[in-house]
Amino acid sequence: MPDPLPADSVGLVTPQTYHFDTPLELACGKVLNRYELVVETYGELNAGASNAILICHALSGHHHAAGYHSADERKAGWWDSCIGPGKPIDTRRFFVVSLNNLGGCHGSTGPSSTNPDTGSLYGPDFPVVTVTDWVNSQARLADKLGIECWAAVVGGSLGGMQALQWSLTYPERIRHAAVIASTPRLSAQNIAFNEVARQAITSDPEFHAGRYSDNFTLPRRGLMLARMVGHITYLSDASMGEKFGRELRETAYKFGYDAEFQVESYLRYQGERFSESFDANTYLLMTKALDYFDPAYEFGGDLAKALQGARCEFLVLSFSTDWRFAPERSEELVKAMIAARRKVSYAEIDAPWGHDGFLIPTPRYTDVFTAYMDRVAREVGA
């Protein structure tokens, strides 16, 4: 944590764990009888409980979105650029709720938790959860927090899918949905990349059909490969070129298979670090949630029809060099919203960083996001 603390930081935060005892029925047909969600909040809930914002995380995200867990923590939460006093999601006006989703590996009940019914780790027995399951679990969290209606549900990438699903599953409990760098459904190419990641993990001999913990090991190589291929899709060709180009680690070609180009050692490092800190079963589960998401599915593929159930207003943002969920995918969503006569604000942000653009503040991104959230705040009297 920097000293002195910047004025726009939420500062020290302490996660809290919420216990749920009402059985949760999942899309797959299974039931979770008991579960926990780990949560961080920033700002204060107002008297009318009208100023609450839900932050939904992406594939490898978690509840720690802003501030610091301790004075020793070097890096702030993953969306600290957008959450804090004076930032787009202004914690002087909003009460911000950020959780680790069900199935995660950062404190909420997931594959690396103990199954209370058996006393042993869930591991691969943890059920496959969907975006709708997450939204249902988040609605129960809202109940516990005394939040009848979110001022906004906000998320990037897989988080944007949750914001969109909130507008459909609980139309009366959400005033605004901010769907950022997201898509109404994965393309075949998106699914294909996820499948490579899953095959990398499940084919690692250390995976042991998901029971690696029982075998006192981890599928490190598989998870590393999964992260490496994922990481490539988060960046743009141009930003990788800018960052690494064909830069060598030493001065000449070595004609061997050690990392020679800077981009190789960067990717290996990212993959290795991730493989030490993220749970493989959770990774599998998150990629499946992505694959399954398709709100138009029950409506014969007609997204506009699906959106007719929504009542909230929408902010949709895309990033010009994002090729994972390209601007065209956001435009598809916006068109369907317009066809369904929903109110929507849309901007394509010109930024060089690919999909990762939603994590990186640029003047236009910050301006558009701030202006929209300011309107939300005024609307709810915050």
Place this chain on the structure above:
Amino acid sequence: MPDPLPADSVGLVTPQTYHFDTPLELACGKVLNRYELVVETYGELNAGASNAILICHALSGHHHAAGYHSADERKAGWWDSCIGPGKPIDTRRFFVVSLNNLGGCHGSTGPSSTNPDTGSLYGPDFPVVTVTDWVNSQARLADKLGIECWAAVVGGSLGGMQALQWSLTYPERIRHAAVIASTPRLSAQNIAFNEVARQAITSDPEFHAGRYSDNFTLPRRGLMLARMVGHITYLSDASMGEKFGRELRETAYKFGYDAEFQVESYLRYQGERFSESFDANTYLLMTKALDYFDPAYEFGGDLAKALQGARCEFLVLSFSTDWRFAPERSEELVKAMIAARRKVSYAEIDAPWGHDGFLIPTPRYTDVFTAYMDRVAREVGA
């Protein structure tokens, strides 16, 4: 082989093996004292030996570019769409030479060959070869075949790099170079994808540091993953969408980790088939040849300067939806050729298939290619 044989097929072909005993010095500093190249030829060399075309193959290619090896063979050679009587590379006019490159696994000397100096398999001891090394070995093949000067050297992707390198290393021995769906150098993103493939292979416990054959095994899972990720980059997002979309194998989600979407089982099948037929050490070596290729390197990154040594004319073709080697990469090359005052014909072919477009005939592609090769034929009196 279809019966009756189509009039535009080269029909039955028989590969031939050429032995070389003059030591070949490689870019890495090592020397190959003896090696073999397996070669196919189509058409007849004319009296002046002026009508010879060299076909260079891409990453997973080989010498079998056209026709059939036997009446039982179901699929024709990999570029049968472009080579044959009446096709762009018209075998009634040209003598076409197609080889498996050094380091390959289809008959030419490579990691799966026996090292004549030791009597055991090369395996991982086979030296890393570069595009320039290939061009040098191809020049010796030309000597053996009595070809002083190629009417044209033609290749797609990694094959296009060889055509380009020919123009620089042997400017007096090549009249035309056709550089198709290629690039003057890999981008950081290209290298990153190659590195994922290499890591997948080398981290497979069955890889045994490249000595899988000595261990009576194969790094099948690694090679499968490498092929899966490669395959995604060969197709366009749109063509994968067109071919598979979000099509399920069964009628509903199964909420598990078996292949559910058609694109998943397609990729697995492609990967598995490849892993049974391709040598892992060769795959590694081919990806390194791609990474290293950078003719501008010795000229301080100035491609136009590198091209000043060339004497031939160029045909450069790119494909609109190719995101592996996008049209911009070909345009970069064309601009450098113009700056170096080389003669160049360029066309971007509008085709939906991504990088694979160079293997798939479309009217405009066929027309442009045919017109150019017709000019080449007339020029050499073929």
